[in-house]
Amino acid sequence: MSQLFRHLPAMDHILGVLTDDLDIASLPRPLIKEHAGAFLDICREEIRSGVITDQEHLALDILKPRLLAYVRAKSRPHFRRVLNATGVVVHTNLGRSLLAKTAIEAVVEACGHYSNCEFDLATGLRGSRYSHVEKILCDITGAEAALVVNNNAAAVFIMLETLAKGKEVIVSRGQLVEIGGSFRIPDVMTKSGAVLHEVGATNRAHVHDYENAINDETGALMRVHTSNFRVVGFTKEVTLQEMRALGDRYNLPVIEDLGSGTLYALEGEGLLGEPTVQQTVAQGADVVSFSGDKVLGGPQAGIIVGRKEYIDRIKKNPINRAMRIDKMTLAALEATLRLYLDMGEARKKVPTLKMITASQESLKSKARRLGDGLRSELGDLAQVSMRKGFSRVGGGAFPEYDLPGTMVTLHVEGLSAEALRTALLETNPPLVARIEDDLLVLDPRTLAQNELKLAASALGQAVTALNRKEMS
Numbered sequence: 001m002s003q004l005f006r007h008l009p010a011m012d013h014i015l016g017v018l019t020d021d022l023d024i025a026s027l028p029r030p031l032i033k034e035h036a037g038a039f040l041d042i043c044r045e046e047i048r049s050g051v052i053t054d055q056e057h058l059a060l061d062i063l064k065p066r067l068l069a070y071v072r073a074k075s076r077p078h079f080r081r082v083l084n085a086t087g088v089v090v091h092t093n094l095g096r097s098l099l100a101k102t103a104i105e106a107v108v109e110a111c112g113h114y115s116n117c118e119f120d121l122a123t124g125l126r127g128s129r130y131s132h133v134e135k136i137l138c139d140i141t142g143a144e145a146a147l148v149v150n151n152n153a154a155a156v157f158i159m160l161e162t163l164a165k166g167k168e169v170i171v172s173r174g175q176l177v178e179i180g181g182s183f184r185i186p187d188v189m190t191k192s193g194a195v196l197h198e199v200g201a202t203n204r205a206h207v208h209d210y211e212n213a214i215n216d217e218t219g220a221l222m223r224v225h226t227s228n229f230r231v232v233g234f235t236k237e238v239t240l241q242e243m244r245a246l247g248d249r250y251n252l253p254v255i256e257d258l259g260s261g262t263l264y265a266l267e268g269e270g271l272l273g274e275p276t277v278q279q280t281v282a283q284g285a286d287v288v289s290f291s292g293d294k295v296l297g298g299p300q301a302g303i304i305v306g307r308k309e310y311i312d313r314i315k316k317n318p319i320n321r322a323m324r325i326d327k328m329t330l331a332a333l334e335a336t337l338r339l340y341l342d343m344g345e346a347r348k349k350v351p352t353l354k355m356i357t358a359s360q361e362s363l364k365s366k367a368r369r370l371g372d373g374l375r376s377e378l379g380d381l382a383q384v385s386m387r388k389g390f391s392r393v394g395g396g397a398f399p400e401y402d403l404p405g406t407m408v409t410l411h412v413e414g415l416s417a418e419a420l421r422t423a424l425l426e427t428n429p430p431l432v433a434r435i436e437d438d439l440l441v442l443d444p445r446t447l448a449q450n451e452l453k454l455a456a457s458a459l460g461q462a463v464t465a466l467n468r469k470e471m472s
């Protein structure tokens with residue numbers, strides 16, 4: 001065994017092989033050295049444990065493919081693109097919305113050049129970073145004023161901190177939601193300094209519940225979109241119009257956290273029950289907040305629109321500075337909003353909307369192409385078939401709606417669906433899929449046309465990797 005150690009390739013030779021590879025050669029030198037050292041350690045361990053028993057296996061020519069694959073895999077950036085075959089369009093773990101082409105271009109322009117980010121080109125003086133999106137937000141939503149912060153969680157916090165700190169905010173018990181990532185309305189409210197005053201029962205709240213709760217300490221009335229759940233059956237919530245009337249009678253602001261929020265009326269697409277931001281403004285909410293990267297399909301942002309007197313107060317809150325969005329977000333948001341000036345354009349060009357509203361034919365044709373790709377990649381190894389199934393909007397929007405579509409299912413002889421799904425997380429790019437009835441299910445809705453080949457190749461890689469493991 002100790003003889004074998006002497007046959008390990010020299011570090012210099014290993015580095016020579018690595019720097020001959022164009023991709024690897026462009027990496028920082030110290031990183032290449034570190035990975036080369038780690039690779040040698042693995043070889044040493046394999047000698048010790050008896051995996052390598054022959055000096056021929058230590059020849060650099062023999063080790064080379066493994067060495068290159070090892071260093072390539074180790075040196076990939078941590079933040080990576082993945083293929084989303086889950087069919088969840090706004091998938092928070094996978095980065096939520098994809099930006100429209102014009103929004104991507106706007107980001108590239110904004111971050112590669114100086115800009116009028118906070119500079120007023122009309123006067124040559126300091127300008128406001130919000131000026132770029134305030135007018136267009138007002139034009140689209142019909143609100144008097146608008147403000148953008150880092151995300152909707154920040155928006156909810158700053159609305160409450162500004163308008164209701166030290167005061168009571170009345171909320172229905174049926175709307176005290178927890179969304180993912182431990183964002184809970186009661187907790188956010190406590191942190192903002194507002195005091196939660198719960199009314200109603202879990203399933204029902206009436207106008208008189210709110211009215212009875214109003215007292216000298218009341219600072220605002222609030223409605224929260226229940227997001228990822230629905231109370232069904234014997235239920236009642238107070239409408240925004242009723243709340244508006246109450247707010248007028250007692251001179252209290254009405255705050256609405258719309259959660260996802262949509263500017264595009266999805267009712268026409270058969271998705272009912274989510275009011276648009278425009279409707280919410282028209283029905284009299286004083287301040288409305290929603291996410292930029294949920295159904296809107298833009299960058300991560302929390303958008304607040306509403307009455308000027310309230311928005312002005314929020315703008316002046318010193319905390320606003322800590323929630324300020326950066327120039328890339330601004331550029332992407334303005335470009336995305338511009339698409340909404342023509343709703344038909346928005347539907348065609350905002351990827352999130354396009355995926356939500358994809359036609360049955362287009363989904364079927366994508367499924368067919370994906371199936372063909374898988375068959376040519378895997379041959380007789382796999383049984384590939386198509387079946388009807390459902391996708392999801394995600395992001396807490398339309399939780400009770402299944403979006404019908406065509407799925408591709410896959411069974412590979414001798415491999416469990418779970419093993420396949422796990423192996424797919426290590427392909428390049430990784431692919432995220434789901435399992436139903438012990439079958440691997442790929443939903444083409446969230447794969448772009450030009451990703452169908454990549455998805456098939458990922459399965460090829462996964463099956464090869466699993467079969468190799470089986471043999472060793």
Ligand SMILES: *Cc1c(COP(=O)(O)O)cnc(C)c1O
Binds near residue numbers: 153154156224226
């Ligand atoms: C998603 C959501 C939030 C948080 O929005 P982020 O943009 O993720 O910060 C807040 N309230 C509701 C009701 C939501 O659905």
